[in-house]
Amino acid sequence: xxxGAQAHLMEGEDGNFYVVKFTNNPQHRRILINxxxxxxxxxxxxxxxxxxxxxxxxxxxxxxxxxxxxxxGSKREPVPAGFHFGSRLAVHxxxxxxxxxxxxxxxxxVENRLDFLGILVFDKWVGNADSRQAVFFRARAKTWTxxxxxxxxxxxxxxxxxxxxxAFNGASWEFQDSPxxxxxxxxxxxxxxxxxxxxxxxxxxxxxxxxxxIDTAWKQIPSVWVQEDGDQLERLLENLLKRRTRVxxxxxxxxxxxxxxxxxxx
Ligand SMILES: Nc1ncnc2c1ncn2[C@@H]1O[C@H](COP(=O)(O)OP(=O)(O)OP(=O)(O)O)[C@@H](O)[C@H]1O
Ligand SMILES: [Mg+2]
Numbered sequence: 122x123x124x125g126a127q128a129h130l131m132e133g134e135d136g137n138f139y140v141v142k143f144t145n146n147p148q149h150r151r152i153l154i155n156x157x158x159x160x161x162x163x164x165x166x167x168x169x170x171x172x173x174x175x176x177x178x179x180x181x182x183x184x185x186x187x188x189x190x191x192x193x194g195s196k197r198e199p200v201p202a203g204f205h206f207g208s209r210l211a212v213h214x215x216x217x218x219x220x221x222x223x224x225x226x227x228x229x230x231v232e233n234r235l236d237f238l239g240i241l242v243f244d245k246w247v248g249n250a251d252s253r254q255a256v257f258f259r260a261r262a263k264t265w266t267x268x269x270x271x272x273x274x275x276x277x278x279x280x281x282x283x284x285x286x287x288a289f290n291g292a293s294w295e296f297q298d299s300p301x302x303x304x305x306x307x308x309x310x311x312x313x314x315x316x317x318x319x320x321x322x323x324x325x326x327x328x329x330x331x332x333x334x335i336d337t338a339w340k341q342i343p344s345v346w347v348q349e350d351g352d353q354l355e356r357l358l359e360n361l362l363k364r365r366t367r368v369x370x371x372x373x374x375x376x377x378x379x380x381x382x383x384x385x386x387x
Pocket of ligand 1: 122123126209256281283285
């Protein structure tokens with residue numbers, strides 16, 4: 122796949138397709154932890170994200186697939202057997218097209234476009250140092266609007282929020298809080314923002330974010346991803362908890378620095 126982590130598209134034994142990031146990816150091993158935690162937190166916030174999985178590559182699989190390697194400069198770096206991170210494709214890639222970008226006209230019609238407001242609240246909380254990324258595909262609507270209750274099933278475009286490797290500023294595990302980070306490059310997705318209140322219910326969900334959701338996700342992380350980083354990870358998560366009430370002011374700072382991104386916020 123495109124991107125700095127050199128992720129690979131792989132078919133799992135369960136018949137699903139996953140974009141897999143490896144422990145020895147060129148960005149950092151900690152990227153996998155960031156992805157894992159973000160996925161779990163976003164599911165709690167009911168923002169549409171891919172299912173995630175811990176992907177095991179067996180010794181046999183690695184030995185019989187010499188095509189599987191990372192390119193580090195002119196060097197071929199083999200991928201080790203063991204546990205890696207998988208982000209599941211929502212649809213079968215041969216049957217349904219998945220797009221990295223949509224033209225503005227279609228973007229305005231994305232069924233769950235309000236998720237772009239929720240994910241901005243999230244990205245500010247976790248200090249995502251990257252710009253926002255999403256993929257789009259056509260699906261039936263009914264099962265895709267958890268915060269809005271039941272709606273009639275209809276076919277439309279949906280967005281999945283992807284790539285949370287640079288939450289916590291990537292491998293640095295710190296919060297830099299540049300006001301403009303985390304924004305989506307097509308700012309029309311923020312046209313519905315009228316005030317800070319437009320970021321509800323996510324703002325208060327994060328303010329009251331349950332420690333248990335963090336703990337559960339933390340405990341699921343494979344130890345080969347953590348290695349000697351256990352103490353630092355614990356400190357990171359403590360700091361994340363402390364930041365829960367700061368997100369409103371982080372959003373206001375984003376608006377001050379990028380008024381053009383929020384044309385209806387007065
Ligand atoms: N769950 C998914 N469903 C569909 N496509 C996906 C999914 N996850 C990743 N992709 C695709 O794989 C590509 C690489 O994934 P991702 O952006 O997470 O990797 P990355 O290497 O961290 O990228 P970057 O260089 O932007 O940091 C994406 O641009 C997207 O096209
Ligand atoms: Mg990316």
